[in-house]
Structures are given as C-alpha cells and as structure tokens.
Amino acid sequence: xxRPLRLDPERFFPADPTERAIAARLFAAVEGLPIVSPxxxxxxxxxxANAPFEDAVSLLLWPDHYLLRMLMSQGxxxxxxxxxxxxxxxxxxxxxxxxxLFSRHxxxxxxxxxxxxxxxxxxxxxxxxxxxxxxxxxxxxDAINAALATQEFxxxxxFDRFGIxxxxxxxxxxxxxxxxxxxxxxxxxxxVITTFRPDDxxxxxxxxxxxxxxxxGELTGEDSASWRGYLAALKxxxxxxxxxxxxxxxxxxxxxxxxxxxxxxxxxxxxRILAPKQRRGDxxxxxxxxxxxxxxxxxxxxxxxxxxxxxxxxxxxxxFNRFGRDKGxxxxxxxxxxxxxxxxxxxxGSSREFTLIxxxxxxxxxxxxxxxxxxxxxxxxxxxxxWFHDAPDAMLRFRRQTTETAGFYNCVGFNDDxxxxxxxxxxxxxxxxxxxxxxxxxxxxxxxxxxxxxxVAVDLAYRLPKAAYRL
Ligand SMILES: [Zn+2]
Numbered sequence: 001x002x003r004p005l006r007l008d009p010e011r012f013f014p015a016d017p018t019e020r021a022i023a024a025r026l027f028a029a030v031e032g033l034p035i036v037s038p039x040x041x042x043x044x045x046x047x048x049a050n051a052p053f054e055d056a057v058s059l060l061l062w063p064d065h066y067l068l069r070m071l072m073s074q075g076x077x078x079x080x081x082x083x084x085x086x087x088x089x090x091x092x093x094x095x096x097x098x099x100x101l102f103s104r105h106x107x108x109x110x111x112x113x114x115x116x117x118x119x120x121x122x123x124x125x126x127x128x129x130x131x132x133x134x135x136x137x138x139x140x141x142d143a144i145n146a147a148l149a150t151q152e153f154x155x156x157x158x159f160d161r162f163g164i165x166x167x168x169x170x171x172x173x174x175x176x177x178x179x180x181x182x183x184x185x186x187x188x189x190x191x192v193i194t195t196f197r198p199d200d201x202x203x204x205x206x207x208x209x210x211x212x213x214x215x216x217g218e219l220t221g222e223d224s225a226s227w228r229g230y231l232a233a234l235k236x237x238x239x240x241x242x243x244x245x246x247x248x249x250x251x252x253x254x255x256x257x258x259x260x261x262x263x264x265x266x267x268x269x270x271x272r273i274l275a276p277k278q279r280r281g282d283x284x285x286x287x288x289x290x291x292x293x294x295x296x297x298x299x300x301x302x303x304x305x306x307x308x309x310x311x312x313x314x315x316x317x318x319x320f321n322r323f324g325r326d327k328g329x330x331x332x333x334x335x336x337x338x339x340x341x342x343x344x345x346x347x348x349g350s351s352r353e354f355t356l357i358x359x360x361x362x363x364x365x366x367x368x369x370x371x372x373x374x375x376x377x378x379x380x381x382x383x384x385x386x387w388f389h390d391a392p393d394a395m396l397r398f399r400r401q402t403t404e405t406a407g408f409y410n411c412v413g414f415n416d417d418x419x420x421x422x423x424x425x426x427x428x429x430x431x432x433x434x435x436x437x438x439x440x441x442x443x444x445x446x447x448x449x450x451x452x453x454x455x456v457a458v459d460l461a462y463r464l465p466k467a468a469y470r471l
Contacts, residue, residue: 023440044179069328103137120426193245258344310335332361412468
C-alpha cells in the first residue's frame with residue numbers, strides 16, 4: 001500500500017492555534033516573494049548549456065552529500081550507489097537498481113531536512129502524489145526521468161519557474177568563468193553571478209597550493225612568487241570576478257583565526273610557505289593573515305566577505321582517498337570567534353563600508369560570541385544557520401540564540417548554500433516558514449505587533465539578502 005505524499009500547508013507553524021494563524025498570515029505574504037540566493041554551489045554550466053538533466057540518480061542522489069553520509073552510516077557502500085572511486089570504473093551501471101536501493105532506505109531520512117527538501121521537490125516540482133518507498137521506486141524513477149526529458153525541466157525554464165531573481169555560484173580563484181561569460185553573452189535574462197573563493201591559492205595545506213600560486217602568476221602576468229606580486233595578482237583576479245558579476249568573496253577556513261602581521265613578517269611567512277620551509281603553525285598563520293589581506297581588498301573594491309569557518313573536511317581518510325571530497329565525510333568542530341577575529345576587527349571592525357558575514361558550524365557560539373560581536377561591530381553580519389543546522393529546529397535555535405542580542409538587522413536573511421538546484425525552492429520555503437513561526441511566537445507573546453512582524457518577514461526573506469550582498 002503506497003502512502004499519499006502530502007505537504008501540510010501549515011507545516012512547521014506553532015501548534016498553538018492563535019500563533020499558528022498568525023504564522024499562516026505572515027507566511028502568505030512572503031511565500032511568493034522572489035528567491036534571492038546569494039551563496040551556493042550550483043553549476044553555472046547548467047545555465048550556459050541549458051541541456052537536459054540526465055536522470056533521477058545523477059541529479060538527486062550522487063551530488064547530495066547529506067544523502068550519502070546517512071546511507072553510508074547504515075552500511076550502504078558508495079559503490080552500491082554507483083559512485084566510482086577516484087580514477088576507477090563505476091561499479092553499478094544500472095541506475096534503476098541504484099534508485100531502488102535508495103528508495104528502500106528512504107525511511108532513514110524521517111524527520112531529517114533531506115526528507116523535507118526531497119518531498120517538497122517530489123510534490124511541487126515533479127507533481128508526484130505518492131510517497132517514495134520501495135514499492136513506488138519504479139514509478140518515481142520513470143516519472144522523474146520522463147519529466148527531465150521535457151523542455152519545462154531544462155535549467156533555464158526551472159530558474160524562471162522557481163522565481164529566482166539572482167543566483168550566486170562559487171568559483172575558485174583560477175576559474176576562467178567561461179560559463180558566466182557564455183550566460184551573459186546568450187541574451188538570457190536570468191541573473192547568475194559568480195563568487196570569488198580563493199582558498200585554492202590561500203590555503204597552503206592544499207596539495208595543489210604551490211602549483212596554483214604559480215598559475216595565479218601566469219594568469220595575471222604578476223610575479224606571484226613574491227609577496228607583493230602575489231597580492232597584486234589576487235587583486236586582479238578579484239577585478240576579473242567583479243566583471244563577471246561577483247559582489248562577494250567566500251573563505252572556507254578550518255578556523256576563524258585572523259592575523260595582522262607587519263609587511264616584512266608577512267613577506268617572510270610567504271617565503272617560508274613557498275620555499276617550502278614551513279614551520280609548525282605557518283599554514284594556519286598564513287590563512288589568518290590572508291583573511292586580513294582580503295578584508296583590506298574588500299575595503300578597496302567593495303566586495304562583501306564571507307567566512308565559513310569550523311568544518312573539519314575530509315575527516316574520513318579512507319573515504320577521501322577512495323572517492324575524493326564532498327562525499328559526506330565533513331564534521332563541525334569547536335570554533336572560536338571573539339579572540340580569533342580580533343586582529344582583523346582591530347583594523348576594520350568599525351568600518352561601515354566593509355561587510356564580513358560570519359557562518360559557524362559551532363552552535364555554542366551563537367549566543368556567546370557571534371550575536372554579541374555582530375550586535376556591536378558595524379562591519380559584522382551573521383550568516384544564517386549553516387549546513388548541519390539548515391533544518392527546522394536548528395534554524396529556530398539560531399533565532400532564539402541571536403535575536404535578543406543582535407536583532408534581525410545584523411543578519412542577512414537566508415542562504416540555501418546548495419548544489420542541489422531542484423531543492424532551492426524547498427529550502428527557501430522552509431526558511432520562510434520557520435521565520436514566520438518564530439515571529440508568530442513573538443506576536444503571540446506580545447513582544448512584537450503583527451504589522452512589525454510582517455515587515456520583518458519580508459526583510460528576512462527578501463530585503464536583507466539583497467542589501468547585505470549588495471545585489
Ligand atoms: Zn557554501
């Protein structure tokens with residue numbers, strides 16, 4: 001017996017009838033607002049080529065590290081899901097068999113955000129009316145694949161259907177941005193912009209760092225083996241990215257450590273890193289110094305800076321060796337901000353032209369560090385609940401722990417931060433519902449008037465991301 005797939009129109013709203021009604025009224029006014037997606041990881045090639053997506057497995061399962069990690073935790077090997085080891089052959093070629101295996105395990109995702117996002121995609125994007133389970137696997141596989149073959153499911157058509165006003169992708173510092181150039185030249189009206197993510201040339205712990213720095217010099221005609229030339233090359237790449245629509249940079253660092261070395265010490269450090277004659281701690285100090293250098297460049301060129309700190313990436317060494325990055329082997333770590341950011345804030349903290357948006361995987365810092373910092377320093381803004389915390393209860397925890405100290409206006413609204421293009425409406429819909437649920441509580445307990453809450457709901461869904469990211 002298959003179960004109907006039903007999305008409750010009042011899902012995630014408070015159970016109390018008065019607050020539930022308030023939340024429903026607030027949500028009705030923001031549900032249809034355009035989607036502003038200022039940070040994410042969709043592939044710009046989709047929008048330049050506008051080719052059909054391949055099939056259910058390669059679209060919905062393989063790129064989704066949330067799904068892979070849960071399946072793996074329950075003993076499903078990535079080989080069984082058809083993923084090929086680095087440099088190896090695909091082990092399972094039959095995609096229908098892979099989809100059946102995934103469907104048999106769909107119960108693992110009960111009460112997780114993956115289930116919420118996927119059910120939203122299945123119901124609203126593909127119009128499916130029964131829930132995914134072992135017995136509906138073939139129906140899903142056939143229906144999704146048939147839909148993907150139609151014009152209405154091409155990337156550009158979906159971009160319009162989803163109501164996306166602007167979508168930011170993320171590219172490394174050496175990326176030629178060919179797809180963004182092609183999109184701009186195509187005459188299509190969709191706004192897909194890039195984001196400058198220079199970790200490939202600022203993180204000495206990357207195996208390809210030295211080669212990347214050399215390539216940075218070749219691309220820009222600067223002597224990237226000298227500290228001065230390296231900085232000049234980075235400025236040129238930032239200008240190149242700005243020309244292709246970027247309004248922001250993004251920095252994925254293991255910690256939030258910043259440093260403000262004298263030019264002479266910074267030059268010596270760079271020399272040791274490249275030599276390579278690294279001492280213990282040099283790589284971390286270099287990343288720290290580069291955050292401050294990037295902040296200075298942001299003051300000069302107006303790009304908004306994002307810091308995504310605290311992920312221990314590729315923790316599972318065997319998985320990483322066999323399958324590479326982004327397969328679900330990344331974890332939150334304890335992260336410090338107040339001490340770590342001090343060198344950078346000593347320089348730029350009071351600047352009103354510079355914006356630094358902070359993200360954390362360490363929820364314990366929301367009320368202890370992040371909200372107090374953002375509620376004081378003019379340059380600081382709080383990014384939304386990130387990654388592991390992009391889920392109903394976690395988003396509510398974020399509001400509960402930050403609003404009383406930082407208010408709403410030191411936040412930047414929602415980021416979907418996803419490579420799963422089809423789930424973008426689901427994620428924004430969920431974030432809007434949670435914000436309305438929280439605001440309804442404030443109205444229900446006489447802490448806000450309903451018209452103020454309605455105003456904040458629009459700010460969080462639409463105005464704040466546009467303002468914070470200068471879109
Ligand atoms: Zn991201």
